[in-house]
Amino acid sequence: MIESETVLDTSAALGQSGVRPLSSVRQITSQRHLAMKSLRRHWQLYLITLPALLYFIVFRYIPMANAVIAFKDYNVVKGIWGSPWAGLKHFELFFNNPVFWTLLKNTLSLSLYALVVGFPLPILLALCLNEVRDGLFKRLVQSVTYAPYFISTVVMVSMIILVLSARLGVVNQGLGALGFNTINFLGDPNLFASIYVWSGVWQTSGYAAIVYLAALSGIDPALYEAAKVDGASRFDKIRHVDLPGIMPVAVIILILTVGNLLSIGFEKVYLLQNPLNQGASEIIATYVYKMGLLNANYSFATAVGLFNSVVNLILLVLVNTFARRVSDVGLW
Amino acid sequence: MLRRKNAVPIRSAHIRESFGDRVFLVSVYLLLTIVLLVILYPLVFVVSSSFSSPLAVSSGRVWLWPVDFSLRGYQVAFSNPQIVTGYANSLYYTVFGTLISVVCTVLVAYSLSRRLLWGRGAIMFFIVFTMLFSGGLIPTYLVVKNLGMLDTRWALLIPQAVAPFQVIIARTFFMVTIPDELAEAAALDGCSDLKFLWNVVLPLSKPIIAVLVLMYAIFQWNAYFDALMYLKSDALQPLQLVLRGILILNTFASGTMDPEVMAQRRLLADLLKYTLIVVGSVPVLIIYPFAQRYFVKGMLLGSIKG
Numbered sequence: 266m267i268e269s270e271t272v273l274d275t276s277a278a279l280g281q282s283g284v285r286p287l288s289s290v291r292q293i294t295s296q297r298h299l300a301m302k303s304l305r306r307h308w309q310l311y312l313i314t315l316p317a318l319l320y321f322i323v324f325r326y327i328p329m330a331n332a333v334i335a336f337k338d339y340n341v342v343k344g345i346w347g348s349p350w351a352g353l354k355h356f357e358l359f360f361n362n363p364v365f366w367t368l369l370k371n372t373l374s375l376s377l378y379a380l381v382v383g384f385p386l387p388i389l390l391a392l393c394l395n396e397v398r399d400g401l402f403k404r405l406v407q408s409v410t411y412a413p414y415f416i417s418t419v420v421m422v423s424m425i426i427l428v429l430s431a432r433l434g435v436v437n438q439g440l441g442a443l444g445f446n447t448i449n450f451l452g453d454p455n456l457f458a459s460i461y462v463w464s465g466v467w468q469t470s471g472y473a474a475i476v477y478l479a480a481l482s483g484i485d486p487a488l489y490e491a492a493k494v495d496g497a498s499r500f501d502k503i504r505h506v507d508l509p510g511i512m513p514v515a516v517i518i519l520i521l522t523v524g525n526l527l528s529i530g531f532e533k534v535y536l537l538q539n540p541l542n543q544g545a546s547e548i549i550a551t552y553v554y555k556m557g558l559l560n561a562n563y564s565f566a567t568a569v570g571l572f573n574s575v576v577n578l579i580l581l582v583l584v585n586t587f588a589r590r591v592s593d594v595g596l597w
Numbered sequence: 598m599l600r601r602k603n604a605v606p607i608r609s610a611h612i613r614e615s616f617g618d619r620v621f622l623v624s625v626y627l628l629l630t631i632v633l634l635v636i637l638y639p640l641v642f643v644v645s646s647s648f649s650s651p652l653a654v655s656s657g658r659v660w661l662w663p664v665d666f667s668l669r670g671y672q673v674a675f676s677n678p679q680i681v682t683g684y685a686n687s688l689y690y691t692v693f694g695t696l697i698s699v700v701c702t703v704l705v706a707y708s709l710s711r712r713l714l715w716g717r718g719a720i721m722f723f724i725v726f727t728m729l730f731s732g733g734l735i736p737t738y739l740v741v742k743n744l745g746m747l748d749t750r751w752a753l754l755i756p757q758a759v760a761p762f763q764v765i766i767a768r769t770f771f772m773v774t775i776p777d778e779l780a781e782a783a784a785l786d787g788c789s790d791l792k793f794l795w796n797v798v799l800p801l802s803k804p805i806i807a808v809l810v811l812m813y814a815i816f817q818w819n820a821y822f823d824a825l826m827y828l829k830s831d832a833l834q835p836l837q838l839v840l841r842g843i844l845i846l847n848t849f850a851s852g853t854m855d856p857e858v859m860a861q862r863r864l865l866a867d868l869l870k871y872t873l874i875v876v877g878s879v880p881v882l883i884i885y886p887f888a889q890r891y892f893v894k895g896m897l898l899g900s901i902k903g
Contacts, residue, residue, distance in 0.1 A: 313794075320701060320755070323744075329730070396621075397626065409633055415885060419845070427870055433657050499618045499622065558826060563739070570736075571733060573733070
């Protein structure tokens, strides 16, 4: 409505002077007109976006600008903009450091392990729950499986430490009772990844399954009827109706997970680390924390962090493009 | 069962599950029961241990149910000043942090849900982009430092105030629930945007506000890393950080060097850990029944966007 008014005004005005308006002029004028009109009429709405916008500028975008210290030798006294330039020095230091390959290996293997195990299991859980009739059992399983999600990281890691403790842990007690030797789970670098991943599965599968259950509930019932008429068994139904139905959601989640491959959750790894398993538990994020905040090696840590963010962005774009190509579904 | 109503009655009522299907169903039930037990056991074990006597826990006699029922663990936990302070601090951060977060989120999400707002696409992109790329740990730390927030309560209330994901689901909610026509009609009657928001939108927004409150509150209660990074004084520490100290770093405020007290303390140490785990999760456990209903709704909204 508004746009046509503007167009009429313009063409009427220009028509009077006998000049035919160019369509681009028409567009520019109506765009600016729209903008000014919107600003004037809805100034209150623009106003209330300010707190959130300010937050994002200060706490998300300014840090992006601050990341420039990765290319400088940050000096606390001189500040961010006064510190001297150092080019790619910190990046070179990082890539040439032998610890680089260990960090990369640990981070990637942890992420990929978590992906391979943690991606399909919630889907499986959701599919199973979907097969079960609504009732007490179904609600019980649902409630119980997504309860662990709300446990804090600190509490979760404490539970892991207690349950797997070499001395008193329930697991070792059970092993002892069955005649096996006790295993020092938390001191063994080779077991670190498994502990991390499977406890993560325990904690988050139920919650992740909810998304898939929501998607499953959105599948057209007519498809189920058609399947039944065609004589499909339950298994066939899952293969041909359920799975395609949740594929869009699954792809999105997959993209997001892969895009965060290098940013694996710092909090839990940091708490699970100890001097014994460090060979396997030191990841990029914990390294950044130690170098940066504990050793005050700001520029270097920022360079590592920047490397992390950039690789993630590239991965996201790649996976999204690939997913788009293959399945028409993507984040954008 | 809804589809039964629409299907041809005679046929549906007599389609029986084939043998293969029944086997399949039995295995599904079996699998789910195993999952149920696997998830349930550690939780039950921890709670049972917390209600057992110190000796029973230290000697490893607890398997499933409490042994020598005792509230000793809880007595000690709540008489520890560190823990009480931690609790108070966490409550403070949770209440005020959630308040700030929900207000900011609702305000921006509602604005962005109005189709008439010029530039809403750009603003939305501006917000969502931060989910894909970030400046990193140190640059953010520097911002907080330069704002003088280090070692203050603000450091736990502001730097994580608005989560892009919550903005997305809130905006989706507003777009679906408050049609533009309604807003326009009100505008025609001379009602300003803000009055409309306050008098009409907010009362209609109870579901989404509930979801936002729950998600932000859980996040605040469970968070420890920001406190680890930004806080130095003991007096400001939230409960999770205190728990980390005791449960993971094995430090424990020892006031005395009395050997008998210390021996008693060693005995209590294991029991205390289980008790503290329960103590640290109590608010979550209380909110959980309510969270159940609203979280599922929240995920539904989120997956619409997905």
